[in-house]
Amino acid sequence: MRKPQNHILVIFGASGDLTKRKLIPALADLYHQELLPENFAVLGLGRTELSDEQFRDKMSDGVKEFASKKEREHNDFLDQLYYYSFNTKEGSEYEGFRNRLEELDKEVGSEGNFIFYLATPPSMYPLVPKFLAEQGLNKSDSGFRRLIVEKPFGYDLESAQQLNCDLLKYFHEEQIYRIDHYLGKETVQNLLVTRFSNGIFEPLWNRNFIHHVEVTSSEDIGVGGRGGYYDDSGAMRDMVQNHLLLLTSLVAMEPPTLVNAESIRNEIVKVLQSLRPIPKDKVEDFVIRGQYTESKVRGEDVKGYRQEEGVDPKSRTETFVAMKFFIDNWRWAGVPFYIRTGKMLPTRVTEIVIHFQPTPHHLFSEDKEILRQQNQMVIRIQPDEGLLMKFGMKVPGAGFRVQDVNMDFHYSELGDTYLPSAYERLLLDCMLGDPTLYSRGDAVEAAWKFIDPILKAWKENPCIKVHGYPGGTWGPDVSDDLIEGNMTWRYPCKNLSDGLYCEL
Missing domain, CATH: 3.30.360.10 (Dihydrodipicolinate Reductase; domain 2)
Structure with missing residues (x-):
């Protein structure tokens, strides 16, 4: 599989549960499969005051607990994690963030390619793209810029339309990645x-x-x-x-x-x-x-x-x-x-x-009134x-009794x-x-x-x-x-082929 281009993944809301339980462990697994770029970094953002080392320690716990490849050492991967603390609701503070991002870009060699991940409450979805655009961080002139948005995408039709409208003011549709983990x-x-x-x-x-x-x-x-x-x-x-x-x-x-x-x-x-x-x-x-x-x-x-x-x-x-x-x-x-x-x-x-x-x-139905499954x-x-x-098979013995197999x-x-x-x-x-x-x-x-x-x-x-x-x-x-007729829902077990007995 081809490797992605060099880039920085910027996570808004990095001190939250999603980052620790899902995002960083997933990145650790990609790292150990050698699927991350040569020049890559994660820049976590949040209001919580954390140093780079404190952020790495916190994410280390998440990797140990939730990463699939638990047998590996993760120290080299964790060295690629960085953290910057600021108030993401205040547009005036984004200039400092942009300076830190550009500084890290030069240090890492990520060629001006950035992915912004909104692991934030939905109320931040319209705000962050606006503040990024004010700093010119939405423009793909000198490198790709992509925006990942977590669900929910709106609360109803009107709010979903408004959210799409807000996002498209600052990013093109091809830059927007609405994530559904299913x-x-x-x-x-x-x-x-x-x-x-x-x-x-x-x-x-x-x-x-x-x-x-x-x-x-x-x-x-x-x-x-x-x-x-x-x-x-x-x-x-x-x-x-x-x-x-x-x-x-x-x-x-x-x-x-x-x-x-x-x-x-x-x-x-x-x-x-x-x-x-x-x-x-x-x-x-x-x-x-x-x-x-x-x-x-x-x-x-x-x-x-x-x-x-x-x-x-x-x-x-x-x-x-x-x-x-x-x-x-x-x-x-x-x-x-x-x-x-x-x-x-x-x-x-x-x-x-x-x-x-x-x-x-109803050739093989014993009761003509009841359809076989x-x-x-x-x-x-x-x-x-x-x-x-x-599907139906004949039960061994006389006659043509049918059983589902x-x-x-x-x-x-x-x-x-x-x-x-x-x-x-x-x-x-x-x-x-x-x-x-x-x-x-x-x-x-x-x-x-x-x-x-x-x-x-x-x-x-x-x-x-x-x-x-x-x-x-x-x-x-x-x-x-x-459900019409004499049919009902299928009532599944945790095991796919449930047989006669179902251990829930």
Whole structure:
């Protein structure tokens, strides 16, 4: 793999948790794979007063705990970390920062190439680009300048449009990298390869052969210490608007003309723009929201959401969302898509399930009134990453009794193959100038355009129920009513090929 050009990675909010737990460990892993440039440095920024050595000591703890390549010595890598303290909210203080950056650029030999990473609260997203532009640090005349923005990209459609407008005042779209760590997962990227490199799947990937699609992303923990943040956000904003609609787009997109950023991102946008709007007065028919209540999980008492620290005791914030929707285009017309996410569910899992059409006859069904389970293809994103096919086989003995069996592939079977972390992959892509796995501004706005009427309906109509569900269950029972007929959601285990018994 080619190495990136020499550059400095500047991290705003470097004294925070994201830098210690994710960014610096990912960079350490890239360093030990010899994927960082020859002349490279990290300049951490924050209001906390730290010397270079204090910053390195703090990041050393993060590397030891969270880096994948734990057996390596990290001293050489840590020597490339620097820190500068100033008030990032004050435009007048950016001249001192620019001087320190230019001084470090000469010292390191990074040729005027800078990546700015906003690991800050969203309120800083419009401010930092403005202050960088005032110092001329947005111009790519003497080297590349790139801006990485963490989610959330807005709070609703209006704020997302305003944020895009603010960013584009100072940086060009091709300089802006909106990071969604779900796209950095190897199994998410493998979805494109599974679809488009195998002649046995793509001919079936349409309304003629697929009955419905479901996407699940569940967590087995509550909000913990994030109650204050989460109560202002909720599952719809935290998971559905970005991660789950993005996964849906990769399932539903048309084959890109070329394997490059523009072609792939164009197809993702087309899917998001084809989502059939859910009218405000129909929201309750298509969207179920829930909130976990106190219960016992594995013999332990767990709090209800409203008992969590920082949460309003009368909160109506959803910790669970299940939704049915349609994609109005030639390939998917009439095929329902179901997405589900929640906190305090039985297990942590993210997967996509393709349910194929049942056979048009009941030849091998003992009960003519009940259809045998359709063929399924399960694409497991996490954990136990892999692919599972379910199909019918004859049970040995007299007669033609049919039983569903599994054919599976697990990434762990690749032996010594190293799976990079999401941030590792995404940071390297930005360094290489490849935005394929980053969200584009029009995709963000298209997703919000679909979600916004649902959020407004919840806000304007207090009669729309927030269903309680005991912690450790699969959410409100009424979510099963979204799926037509006698079918329900797939209830996955932490292990992909669950067999007869499921160890949660």
